[in-house]
Structures are given as C-alpha cells and as structure tokens.
Amino acid sequence: MNLELHDIQGIIARGYGKHPAAAYLLLHVAEPVAARRWLGALIDRIQTCEQRPDPAVPCFNIALTHPGLAALGLDPEALGTFPTELQEGMTEPQRSRALGDDGAAADPKGTPRHWAWGGTGHQQRPVHCLLMLFAVSPAELELAVEAMTGSLADGGLALISRLDTSLLADQAKDGGVREHFGFRDAISQPGIQGLHPQSGNLPQVPAGEFILGYTNAYGLITECPRVHRQRDPDGLLPPAEFGTHDLGRNGSYLVFRQLDQRVKAFWQFLDQASRDPDGSANPQRRLELAARLVGRWPGGAPLVESPEQDDPALATENSFSYQQSDPQGLRCPLGAHIRRSNPRDSLSPNPGSAASLAVNATHRLLRRGRTYGTPLSASFDPEEILRAADGEQRGLHFICINANITRQFEFVQRSWINNSQFNGLLDETDPLLGPRRLPSGRPTDQFTIQGCPVRQRISGLPSFVVVRGGAYFFLPGIAALRYLASLTP
Numbered sequence: 135m136n137l138e139l140h141d142i143q144g145i146i147a148r149g150y151g152k153h154p155a156a157a158y159l160l161l162h163v164a165e166p167v168a169a170r171r172w173l174g175a176l177i178d179r180i181q182t183c184e185q186r187p188d189p190a191v192p193c194f195n196i197a198l199t200h201p202g203l204a205a206l207g208l209d210p211e212a213l214g215t216f217p218t219e220l221q222e223g224m225t226e227p228q229r230s231r232a233l234g235d236d237g238a239a240a241d242p243k244g245t246p247r248h249w250a251w252g253g254t255g256h257q258q259r260p261v262h263c264l265l266m267l268f269a270v271s272p273a274e275l276e277l278a279v280e281a282m283t284g285s286l287a288d289g290g291l292a293l294i295s296r297l298d299t300s301l302l303a304d305q306a307k308d309g310g311v312r313e314h315f316g317f318r319d320a321i322s323q324p325g326i327q328g329l330h331p332q333s334g335n336l337p338q339v340p341a342g343e344f345i346l347g348y349t350n351a352y353g354l355i356t357e358c359p360r361v362h363r364q365r366d367p368d369g370l371l372p373p374a375e376f377g378t379h380d381l382g383r384n385g386s387y388l389v390f391r392q393l394d395q396r397v398k399a400f401w402q403f404l405d406q407a408s409r410d411p412d413g414s415a416n417p418q419r420r421l422e423l424a425a426r427l428v429g430r431w432p433g434g435a436p437l438v439e440s441p442e443q444d445d446p447a448l449a450t451e452n453s454f455s456y457q458q459s460d461p462q463g464l465r466c467p468l469g470a471h472i473r474r475s476n477p478r479d480s481l482s483p484n485p486g487s488a489a490s491l492a493v494n495a496t497h498r499l500l501r502r503g504r505t506y507g508t509p510l511s512a513s514f515d516p517e518e519i520l521r522a523a524d525g526e527q528r529g530l531h532f533i534c535i536n537a538n539i540t541r542q543f544e545f546v547q548r549s550w551i552n553n554s555q556f557n558g559l560l561d562e563t564d565p566l567l568g569p570r571r572l573p574s575g576r577p578t579d580q581f582t583i584q585g586c587p588v589r590q591r592i593s594g595l596p597s598f599v600v601v602r603g604g605a606y607f608f609l610p611g612i613a614a615l616r617y618l619a620s621l622t623p
C-alpha cells in the first residue's frame with residue numbers, strides 16, 4: 135500500500151538534520167474557539183513527508199495530548215477511542231511505576247510530582263500541545279519562535295514552556311551528532327517500508343509500526359481513533375467501518391521525555407571504577423568501561439564489530455547482530471544500553487533466526503530527540519569533563535514515534551531497559567538510565583561485563599539520568615488536523 139505522504143507529518147520521515155536549530159513549545163489551550171482558528175491557519179505551514187524540507191523555511195510539526203484534544207472540543211465518544219495509555223497519560227501511577235518514574239525506584243527529584251512540566255505538581259498547567267520548530271540557524275529559529283509566540287495570545291493559547299535544543303556536532307564533522315556523555319548518537323533507526331531504505335542488516339519495518347492506518351509487523355492494521363460519521367458532516371476524514379470516520383489515519387503517537395544527564399557524575403564514576411590497583415587513573419580502561427556501558431565507542435563503532443578500540447571507519451556501522459557474532463556478550467556486554475534497547479536477533483524464540491528478528495520488529499522505536507544545554511567539554515574530553523564545574527542542566531529531549539506506545543516505547547522501557555532480570559542478568563538495569571533500586575527496595579545498581587575465564591562486575595552505579603518532564607502525544611495526520619480545527623461546540 136502506498137503511503138499518503140502528503141497527509142503524514144514530516145518528522146516521521148526525517149529528523150531535520152539540515153535544520154540544526156530547534157525549539158519545542160509546550161502550549162495550553164485557554165480559548166478553544168481561538169485555538170482552533172490558530173490551528174487552522176497553521177496547517178498549510180506544517181511540513182509533511184511529501185516535500186523535501188526547504189532550508190530557507192522553518193519546518194513546523196505539531197502534536198496534542200489527550201487533554202489537549204478534549205480542550206480543542208473533540209467529543210467524548212471520539213476521545214474514548216484513543217488507546218488507554220494516551221487517555222491516562224505518562225504519569226498515571228501504575229504506568230509511572232512501570233516506567234521507573236515512581237519515588238521508590240527513581241531519584242525523588244525525577245518523580246512526576248517534581249517534574250518541570252507534564253507532571254502532577256499542583257502548580258502545573260496541563261500540557262495540551264507540542265509545537266516543534268526547526269530552522270537552519272539560531273537567528274532563523276528566533277524569528278520563527280518570536281512570530282509563533284506573538285500569535286499565541288490571539289490564538290487562545292498560553293505558553294507553558296519553551297524547550298531549547300542544541301545539536302551537538304560530532305568532531306568528525308561528517309554530519310553526525312553526539313549526546314552529552316560524549317557518544318555518537320542517531321546511528322541506528324528502523325527503516326520504514328515505503329519511506330526509508332533498509333537500515334544495516336535489520337529488515338525494513340512495516341509502516342504500520344509507525345504510521346496509523348497501515349499494515350504492522352503482525353500483518354494487521356493498527357487500531358485507529360475514530361469519530362462518528364455524523365460528527366464529520368463535511369467528510370474531512372476518510373470513512374471507516376461501523377459508521378465512523380478515521381481520525382488516526384496517517385497519524386502516530388509521540389513520546390516525549392526530558393532526560394537530564396549527570397555528565398560529570400558519569401565520568402567520575404567510570405574514573406573511579408577503572409583505576410589501577412595503586413589508585414592511579416587509567417584513561418584507557420575508563421574509556422573501555424564507558425564503551426561497554428553503551429555498546430558502542432564514543433565515535434560510534436559497535437563493540438561487536440570492534441571490541442578492543444574505537445574505529446572511525448565503523449562510526450555509522452549498523453549491520454551487526456548479536457546471536458551470530460557474540461551470543462555470550464564477550465564483545466558487547468549483554469546489558470549494554472544498545473543491546474537492551476534493541477536486542478536485534480537475540481530474542482526468543484530461536485535466537486539468530488528470522489523468527490527472532492520478527493519479534494524484534496514489533497518493538498522498534500523511531501527516535502527523533504535532540505540534546506539541550508551546553509556540553510561540559512566542547513570536545514567531549516573526559517579529562518576536561520572531570521575538571522569542569524557541573525552546575526548547569528543538560529541532557530536529552532528524548533522523543534520517539536511509534537504506532538503503539540504500550541507495545542513499543544513502554545515495552546522497551548519496562549521489559550528491557552528497567553528489567554532487572556534481562557537476558558539472564560540479575561540485579562542490574564540499563565547502565566545509562568535504568569532505575570538503581572526496585573520498588574521493593576532491592577538494589578539494581580550493578581553492571582556485568584561478561585568475560586572468559588571470569589566476568590567483571592561493577593557495583594554502586596549512581597543514577598546518571600533524571601527525568602524532568604514528559605507526556606504522550608497524538609501526532610495527527612494533516613486531514614485530522616483540519617478536522618480538529620473545524621470542530622464546532
């Protein structure tokens with residue numbers, strides 16, 4: 135089935151790498167009538183997957199929370215057709231616990247009660263809308279943000295927060311980006327059928343895993359939110375079964391988590407854990423340990439391909455599997471971040487087989503986040519980081535897109551990243567961002583490096599990442615946006 139590219143928001147196709155300046159505006163709908171008018175005027179400027187982004191023009195994409203859809207005036211029956219996780223939101227207590235955000239497991243500062251936005255604190259205005267702006271330069275971005283914020287009051291919208299981003303260019307100057315710990319990021323992404331070429335040696339993923347209304351990895355059409363056909367008298371939405379019209383088609387769901395990174399604490403811990411028996415620092419071992427936590431070297435080379443040292447020739451290498459080349463984790467530890475977040479061919483049943491890859495295809499994430507804050511060292515040099523004063527907030531605006539938040543984002547976070555019994559491991563979670571204690575109080579602050587004849591076990595990992603905000607959004611198709619803008623009370 136051909137994808138209706140003109141109706142799909144552009145962020146699904148691309149991360150706007152040629153638009154390195156970006157900001158996210160979190161908005162609250164105060165006046166629904168004015169807000170719908172504002173939305174209606176914005177729609178023609180929204181970047182779709184059809185056009186190539188024009189560097190001379192800023193790109194806009196927009197997403198709405200469930201309370202945001204209600205605030206715009208979507209009827210209760212239609213609101214009830216959205217998936218439970220969107221209706222309940224990221225901070226529903228059971229979900230919070232599964233995501234590792236509840237007080238028992240997380241740093242108390244990272245609990246939703248203390249989040250800077252999207253949390254449950256009394257002072258917080260509910261987030262209704264996420265407007266994403268991408269521009270070719272900081273100056274162009276400022277102009278776009280100014281124009282946009284200038285339109286908000288008349289548009290019946292209040293600005294809750296402006297979240298700035300900083301795309302950290304890789305030193306290799308080849309268009310690559312780093313995250314704040316100093317590792318090359320945005321290497322491995324799913325290749326979506328009909329949109330992207332195959333990524334590495336992993337099969338392309340059916341479009342329905344990321345876009346509503348298309349066939350997914352189970353050969354089924356993902357459930358779409360619907361409106362009763364009488365509520366769409368002008369036929370703005372495509373007809374669907376049982377007398378409904380399809381509000382979901384060409385849309386998706388967007389997960390946003392603001393993740394503060396404790397960069398100095400990360401390198402301090404590694405510095406101590408890698409010292410020689412006489413107490414002197416061992417920078418080479420420190421770097422090796424850092425790479426083992428991530429599963430790639432800072433330059434990007436995957437450990438399964440290059441276990442002993444970084445290799446610039448492998449900076450974007452993504453054609454590897456685990457079962458074939460490293461079933462015991464002797465090259466890339468079984469609990470490394472990339473091995474947990476995408477186990478590739480190592481899943482049951484029958485690791486190493488096409489069946490294993492087929493299971494993996496049902497849990498893929500399209501990552502579209504960007505970093506924020508200035509790096510502690512411009513060259514990501516651990517020595518410089520260890521000497522620097524770390525007072526400022528910096529981290530990752532983690533954004534991922536998926537058609538089924540429960541089966542994709544929540545599954546990855548809960549069953550792989552936070553799982554203290556992942557892949558035969560015990561009492562450890564993702565070394566970069568997993569909780570360091572179970573809700574029962576049992577510590578999960580270890581990291582095992584499989585080895586022959588003996589494995590190495592590092593204990594006492596502190597939290598390197600603290601959640602500062604987050605929400606689940608619906609990323610509507612263009613026709614659905616027109617429908618929402620046209621609602622009448």
Ligand code: HEM
Pocket residue numbers: 313314315317318319320321322323393394395428430471472473475476499529530532543546547551566567599
């Ligand atoms: C501050 C937090 C985080 C940091 C510093 C971080 C860092 C990284 C790095 C350096 C890579 C390797 C580069 C690449 O393959 O693109 C990576 C890959 C990945 N990360 Fe994260 N990450 C963070 C949070 C998350 C979260 C919250 C999730 C999901 C819930 C996640 C899922 C993934 C996935 C799916 C991959 C690709 C793995 C693969 O396909 O091999 N990450 N991350």
